[in-house]
Amino acid sequence: MKSGNIEQFKHLSQFRDLTDFNNNIEQWMIDLKAKFTKSELIALKRLIRFSAKVAGICNAKIQTLVSACHEAGQEISRSTFERMLRKAKQFGLIQVINTFKENGKQSHNVYVFQRYQIVSDSPTIDVPTQEAIDVPNNETSNLSKTSNQNNINKRNEKVSDNKYLVDKLDGSFTSSRVPTEFRDLVKCFYDDYKTIEELWKIIHIQTYYLSYYTQHDRLELAIDSFKQLVRNIKRGHKVRNIFGYFWGIVEKKLDDEYKSILFEVA
Template sequence: MKAGNIEQFKHLSQFRDLKDFNNNIEQWMIDVKSKFTKSELIALKRLIRFSAKVAGVCNAKIQTLVSACHEAGQEISRSTFERMLRKAKKFGLVIVYNTQKENGRQAHNVYVFQRYTSVDVTKNATIDGAENYHSSFETSNHDNNKRTENVDQNTPSKNMSDKKYLDASYTSSRVPTQFRDFVRCFWNDFQIIEEFWKVIQIQTYYYTYMSVRDKVELAISALKQMIRNIKRGRKIQNIFGYFYAIVSAMLDREAQEVWREMMEDIEVA
C-alpha cells in the first residue's frame, strides 16, 4: 500500500460516520478496557482521537501520537504505545496496514479500527463445508497468528462441546431463510449468520428503497466475493470487518451508477 494523506484511505473506514465510530468504540471498551493498563489506555484514546477525520482511520506517525500525549500532560513512552497496538490487534480492535514510499522504503502505518463484534461470535468464526479450500486461513478476530483448518461439512464442529454453540437452525427468524441457508454452507453457526446479517442491516439502514430480496442479493454477492478472496489465499483478521468493507464498496458503486443515470436523464430532458 502506497503512503499518502488520510483522504487516500477513506475506503478502509468501517463506519458510516463519526457517531457510528464512537458507538462502536463504546461497545469495544465494555469488553476490552480492563485488558489495557492506564498508560496503554491513554495511548489508545489518543489514537481514537486522531481517527476522527476519517471515521476509524488514522495514518499519523507513532511519534506524533506519543508527542500529542505529552503535550496533553499525559506522558507515555513509544514502547507503551507499541504494546497497546499489539493488544488492540490481538483483540481485533485495530488492523495495521504497512505503507511504502515511492522509493520503496517503509513509511508510517495506517491504523484501521474495526466494528465491534462480540467475543463469543468471533471466537467461533471458523469455516465449515468448503471442501475445495486446500489451505488454512485466518478468521479469528482475537488471535491473528492462529489459523483454523477447514473441516468437512459432515464433521461435527470443534465448538459442538461448547454450550454456546448452536447451528444455523437456531438462527433468528428475522434473518431471511435464503441468506441463512447460503451462509450455513460455510459457517454453520447461528451467531455468525446473525452477525453477517447485522452488517447488512447497518449498511442499508438509509437505503429505504431496498426490499428484503435486494438486501439478500447484496449480502450473498458480498459473501461470494469474500469467500472467493479467502480461497485465493487472502488472510483476513476480522471476517465481519472485511465483509462490511465489501458491502460498503458495493453500495458506493451502486450509488455512483444511480447518480450517473440521473445526470444522463437530466441532460436528455
C-alpha cells in the first residue's frame, strides 16, 4: 500500500464514528490494561489519541508518537513503543499495515485498531458438535444432565479444592443481573454460570450507549441472537469461540438496526 494522507486510509476504519471507536477502546482496556506495563500504556494511549481524526486509524511515524509523549512529560523509549505494538498485535487490538513510497522504499506504518473481541484467559468452552446439537428436543437436556452428573462426581472427589468448585458452578448460580428468560434458554445448551454471564455481558457492552434501549429490548436482542447462534451451529457453521461469534451476531443486528433508522430519517 502506498503511503499518503490519513484520509487515504479512511476505508480501513472499522468504526462508525469516534464514539463507536472510544466505546470499543474502553472495552479493550477492561480486558487488556493489566497486560501492559505503565510505559507501554502511555505509548498505547498516545497512539489512541493520534487515531481520532479517522476513527481507529493512525499513520504517524513512531518517532512522532514518541516525541509527543516526551512533550507531554511522559518520557518513553522507541523500544517501549515497539514492544507495546507487538503486544497489541498479539492480543488482536491492532493491525499494522506497511506502506511504501513512490520509489518503492518502505515508509512508516499505518495502525488500524480492531473492533473489540472477548479476551479470556480461561479455557475455551467447547461448542456442541453437529451430532450433539441435532438431537430431538426431549433429549437435548440429557446433554446437560450428563455433564452435570459428571461435574457432581468430580466435585465429590475434589470437595476440598475450592477453586474447582467455583469453576464448575452451573447455570443456577448465574448473577441476578442476567434476566431469567435468557439464563433458562442458554443453560439448555451451556449449563455454566460463567458462559451465561459472559454472553449477557456482550449484550450489555453492545447496548451500553443506546439510551433508547430498554431492558426488554436487550432481552429480545439477546434471545434472538442466541437462537441464531444455535441455528448456525446446527447448520454446520464452525464456531471456535462462541463469545466472539455471538458478539458478531449482536453487532450485525445492531448495525442493521442503525442503517434502518438512518433510512427512516432520510
